[in-house]
Amino acid sequence: MFIERVVHNVCDKIVKSKLLQCSVRLKHTKDLNEHRAKVMGRGLPERKPLPGVKSIILVASGKGGVGKTTTAVNLACAMKVIEPDKEIGLLDADVFGPSVPLMMNISGEPMLNDDNLIEPLLNYGVKCMSMGLLVSGENAVVWRGLMVMQALDRLTRHVAWGPLDCLVVDTPPGTGDTHLSLAQNLPIDGALVVTTPQSAALQVTKRGVNMFEKLKVPIIGMVENMSHAICTSCGTKNYVFGNTTKDNARQMGLNIIESFEVDQNMSDCINSGKPAIYALPDSIHAEKYRHLANKVFKYIDDKDKEQIKATEQ
Structure with missing residues (x-):
């Protein structure tokens, strides 16, 4: 009997201990859930427009080296x-590269105007701003996240962008x-996602698409670079990096707006600092970029009409 009472007491203590632990966990979970609900209830930061800028379009890619810039x-x-x-502007938001x-x-x-705002540099009729203009080309930007966000704020809200029809x-x-800072603080009209046919690039592109969906940034469509190479002898298309972009785009619910083949002349344009639209105005690449711009x-324009229609209802 004595042993039974001891076992009973031990079991009773174990049960009470477990119940106490469960109670503490439940209280902790409840407090945690209440805290999360309170934080989420605050909402995202207010998206404030850039003064004088009508529309903002992001060009993004999950993977580097796909021809996004x-x-x-x-x-x-x-x-x-x-x-x-x-009036068109171009912001280089890649602080590190x-x-x-x-x-x-x-x-x-760049110079400061009377309002203490940075005046963007102008070339080819496009207003440009980049961290590369503020830091020597030989110096590496070695900053932590907070400093990067402060730099991004400088490049957006401390630049005399206006008047601009599109940035x-x-x-x-x-x-x-x-991406998070831009999407949460600026009224982004849409994003173009850029990829190449490699499986690695397409896989990371899907992550980027998921990110924009979560941030409620509309995706205009996909741009495919290095889709194929054309044989200079017979004109045959060689899909040296694979040919699955269309299937992947369909799975993501996106349309491929333009697809660009590999071209040595494009490298020459990049190195010379003269975009293909000016250096090679009669080339297939220039034609496709004009088509992309029209899109x-x-x-x-369609988005503006929808907004006007929505306000009238």
């Missing part, structure tokens, strides 16, 4: 070419703080 540069220039009366100064052939430290934003690779203009 080339697309952003030629898109901005093509928009200016087909609509000369429109800015390439816009090279591709747009701009250099020199094209070249974003860094990945799905990091820059973006139509997207913006």
